[in-house]
Amino acid sequence: xxxxxxxxxxxxxxxxxxxSLNCTYSNSAFQYFMWYRQYSRKGPELLMYTYSSGxxxxxxxxxxxxxxxxxxxxxIRDSQPSDSxxxxxxxxxxxxxxxxxxxxxxxxxx
Amino acid sequence: xAGITQSPRYKITETGRQVTLMCHQTWSHSYMFWYRQDxxxxxxxxxxxxxxxxxxxxxxxxxxxxxxxxxxxxxLTLESATRSQTSVYFCASGKTSHEQFFGPGTRLTVL
Numbered sequence: 141x142x143x144x145x146x147x148x149x150x151x152x153x154x155x156x157x158x159x160s161l162n163c164t165y166s167n168s169a170f171q172y173f174m175w176y177r178q179y180s181r182k183g184p185e186l187l188m189y190t191y192s193s194g195x196x197x198x199x200x201x202x203x204x205x206x207x208x209x210x211x212x213x214x215x216i217r218d219s220q221p222s223d224s225x226x227x228x229x230x231x232x233x234x235x236x237x238x239x240x241x242x243x244x245x246x247x248x249x250x
Numbered sequence: 251x252a253g254i255t256q257s258p259r260y261k262i263t264e265t266g267r268q269v270t271l272m273c274h275q276t277w278s279h280s281y282m283f284w285y286r287q288d289x290x291x292x293x294x295x296x297x298x299x300x301x302x303x304x305x306x307x308x309x310x311x312x313x314x315x316x317x318x319x320x321x322x323x324x325x326l327t328l329e330s331a332t333r334s335q336t337s338v339y340f341c342a343s344g345k346t347s348h349e350q351f352f353g354p355g356t357r358l359t360v361l
Contacts, residue, residue, distance in 0.1 A: 146292075172348040183340055183352030184293070191348075228292065232348050236306050238283070242292035 143167055146229055146241030155250050159216040163229035163241045166210065170231040170239075173205050175214045178226045178243065187214070187227075219248045253277075256341050256353040264361050269328045271356050273341030279351075281344045282324040283308075284316065286337040287355075293340065299324055300347075331360045 146163045153159055161175075172191055176184035190196045193207045202215040212231075216223055226243040254275040263269050273282065284296040295308030297316040305316050313335060315327045324343075328335055336359050342350040 144292075174348060174350075176352075181355075183342075183354050186349060186351065189348050230293075236295065236298055236308050238295045238298075238308070238347075240285075240293035242290065 141166060143239040144229060144231055144241045147244055148242055150245040150247055152247045152249060153219055155219060155221060155248055157219050157248075159219050159223070159246060159248075161214040161216075161227050161229075161244050161246070163212050163231075164210055165212070165231055165239075167231070167233060167239075168207070168210070169233040169237075172232040173203070173212050174230040174232070175201075175203055176228040176230060176240075177223075178228060180225075184228055219246075221248050221250050224248045254341065254343055254351055254353040256339075256356050258356060259354065260357050262359045262361065263331050265330075265332055267331050269331050269358065271326045271328075271339055271341075271358070273324045273326070273343075273353060275322055275324075275341075275343040275351075277343060277345075277351075278321055279343035279345055280321070281347050281350070282318065283342040283344075283350060284314070284324070284326045285340045285342065286310065286335075287340060288337050296326065296339075298347075328358075331358075333360050336360045 174189040175187045178184040200217045204213045229241040283298045285293045299305045299318045341353040344350040
């Protein structure tokens with residue numbers, strides 16, 4: 141069983157839609173939860189991170205962590221074509237325990 | 251320019267050869283990481299370093315060696331390359347372990 145599960149998509153939405161991206165995990169020791177965006181043939185770019193449970197908002201992006209369900213989400217409001225990319229969730233239980241999801245490919249259609 | 255760079259960006263080598271991938275960051279970040287990215291597996295941590303001269307294994311360290319004599323450099327060496335090490339390799343650095351900034355990647359093909 142993988143430490144982190146993420147639906148690979150692709151997810152296709154019209155411009156302006158609210159996008160919901162999700163990951164599930166199995167290790168209750170994870171404390172930091174991160175979301176990265178990766179454009180084709182580029183390195184991942186950190187969008188935001190959350191420590192433990194709760195919500196965090198940054199502009200059009202909101203990250204949610206539900207540790208009781210071992211479920212994290214990233215919401216993108218007013219999605220734009222420039223948001224088209226692969227979104228990776230990541231989780232950490234210590235310096236050498238970083239686990240990434242396999243990524244969800246998002247396509248925002250104009 | 252400030253940032254994190256990787257070299258080479260593309261590399262083709264043969265099985266059994268030694269290959270070194272370079273990573274350089276100008277932020278003086280304490281933490282540095284090496285990942286490989288493969289279809290179906292996502293990003294997997296190979297090695298990390300919390301500071302100069304401090305390194306430790308990640309999820310998939312077998313076949314790889316790292317060193318960190320200077321804060322800004324974190325080279326990754328494949329001692330005897332195998333076809334299963336064909337991948338895209340990313341280096342990352344951060345002030346903290348959970349805020350990582352990634353380099354552009356090195357595409358390695360082992361024939």
